[in-house]
Amino acid sequence: MKKTALITALLGAGAITAGMAWAEPVEDTLIINEETELTTWTDAPAAVEGALPEVISGWHFRGTETRAMQADDFDNPGMIFVEQAMDAWDTVEGEAGKSCASCHGDAGDSMKGVRAVYPKWNEDAGEVRTLEMQVNACRTENMEAEPLKYTGTEMTSMLALISSVSRGMPVNVATDGPVAETWEAGKELYYTRTGQLELSCANCHEDNYGRMIRADHLSQGQINGFPVYRLKNTKLNGVHARFKGCVRDTRAETYKPGSPEFVALELYVASRGNGLSVEGPSVRN
Amino acid sequence: MKRTCLTIALVGAATGAIAAEIAPGEVPFEEGAVAVSLTGAPGDPARGREVVGSKSLGNCVACHANSDLSDIPFHGEIGPMLDGAGERWSEAELRGIVANAKMMFPGSMMPSFYKVDGFIRPGNAYTGEAADDSFGPLLTAQQIEDVVAYLATLKY
Numbered sequence: 001m002k003k004t005a006l007i008t009a010l011l012g013a014g015a016i017t018a019g020m021a022w023a024e025p026v027e028d029t030l031i032i033n034e035e036t037e038l039t040t041w042t043d044a045p046a047a048v049e050g051a052l053p054e055v056i057s058g059w060h061f062r063g064t065e066t067r068a069m070q071a072d073d074f075d076n077p078g079m080i081f082v083e084q085a086m087d088a089w090d091t092v093e094g095e096a097g098k099s100c101a102s103c104h105g106d107a108g109d110s111m112k113g114v115r116a117v118y119p120k121w122n123e124d125a126g127e128v129r130t131l132e133m134q135v136n137a138c139r140t141e142n143m144e145a146e147p148l149k150y151t152g153t154e155m156t157s158m159l160a161l162i163s164s165v166s167r168g169m170p171v172n173v174a175t176d177g178p179v180a181e182t183w184e185a186g187k188e189l190y191y192t193r194t195g196q197l198e199l200s201c202a203n204c205h206e207d208n209y210g211r212m213i214r215a216d217h218l219s220q221g222q223i224n225g226f227p228v229y230r231l232k233n234t235k236l237n238g239v240h241a242r243f244k245g246c247v248r249d250t251r252a253e254t255y256k257p258g259s260p261e262f263v264a265l266e267l268y269v270a271s272r273g274n275g276l277s278v279e280g281p282s283v284r285n
Numbered sequence: 286m287k288r289t290c291l292t293i294a295l296v297g298a299a300t301g302a303i304a305a306e307i308a309p310g311e312v313p314f315e316e317g318a319v320a321v322s323l324t325g326a327p328g329d330p331a332r333g334r335e336v337v338g339s340k341s342l343g344n345c346v347a348c349h350a351n352s353d354l355s356d357i358p359f360h361g362e363i364g365p366m367l368d369g370a371g372e373r374w375s376e377a378e379l380r381g382i383v384a385n386a387k388m389m390f391p392g393s394m395m396p397s398f399y400k401v402d403g404f405i406r407p408g409n410a411y412t413g414e415a416a417d418d419s420f421g422p423l424l425t426a427q428q429i430e431d432v433v434a435y436l437a438t439l440k441y
Binding site for chain 1: 346347360
């Protein structure tokens with residue numbers, strides 16, 4: 001489908017004005033540190049059957065330099081936060097006198113694969129948990145420490161560490177069983193046209209990905225690359241902070257990070273990327 | 286902010302046009318078009334050009350490319366090019382499209398620029414907070430008329 005669009009556009013290029021940049025996702029291969037090849041463009045998973053022909057990581061929608069930054073850990077600014085989180089991993093905090101390492105040992109072993117399946121159902125708590133919620137559950141229940149701010153740097157750094165050890169593994173979020181209801185609620189939100197501009201996630205990221213909206217090149221709004229180091233705000237950004245920004249841009253009253261609405265939306269959006277590799281921490285503009 | 290715009294528009298209206306202004310909820314659509322001026326007077330194409338290009342006003346180029354505004358960088362690719370809009374559509378049709386494009390194109394992604402109700406979680410501009418009593422249409426009646434006058438000048 002994209003190939004055909006490209007040919008049509010080239011044939012019709014005479015009609016394109018000077019101010020318009022050509023905006024298809026770039027065909028390229030993401031290999032991290034010259035060894036790990038990531039799946040960044042693949043067949044549509046069940047969650048988007050009929051809605052998208054294929055799923056594409058936001059990486060393909062960024063410029064040459066931004067893409068290159070993510071291919072090498074020495075150039076990826078997100079990796080600095082991973083290092084900080086490695087220290088936090090070993091740091092004892094809270095009344096119980098424990099660190100993350102006290103229970104989980106080496107993060108590289110125990111956390112491998114974890115990012116790929118979140119958000120997921122927690123049987124004991126009887127709720128769908130995002131990875132942020134699980135980190136805070138460990139802190140409050142097992143370490144007896146204060147929870148981290150949901151979208152704060154300490155939290156996004158910890159998520160970057162946990163994601164980094166799953167890079168290259170396919171996102172594989174469950175959508176049925178006990179999470180089915182939450183998934184449906186997330187889907188509903190995805191297609192709801194909010195705010196004074198009456199725009200849904202799908203208006204921009206399903207119907208118009210690949211096109212320019214003013215200076216921005218619209219991607220599919222996938223979250224396999226989170227947390228994301230953004231050159232624009234020079235920090236790591238979590239999923240709910242991004243959702244909040246996008247909803248705000250529809251001139252709407254946003255939901256709060258960590259709210260049941262954003263948890264449901266995250267589960268649904270994550271499932272739209274099932275099959276793409278875990279990429280976090282990624283680099284975007 | 287909208288209140289201020291409205292005040293300026295009213296103050297600037299000078300003539301008897303004020304009495305004739307049509308409120309957002311009372312726009313007489315006929316098959317997506319609106320035959321009468323919302324202010325009772327013709328708009329100013331030069332000001333309309335500014336509204337179409339400005340990020341803080343119509344921001345139409347976010348979605349539409351327009352050769353006449355090639356001095357402004359970054360035009361979007363979401364809607365059709367505006368080149369020739371004044372030949373494809375009558376003034377009444379253009380007014381209908383700008384005031385509420387969903388009356389002409391059901392389900393359109395184009396925002397409704399002269400509408401104040403029926404929104405889901407309307408916010409206070411781009412703050413992410415809930416709308417307060419400063420909430421008004423995206424463009425004033427005067428700005429809609431200015432944009433319509435400008436679009437009518439766009440020929441191939």
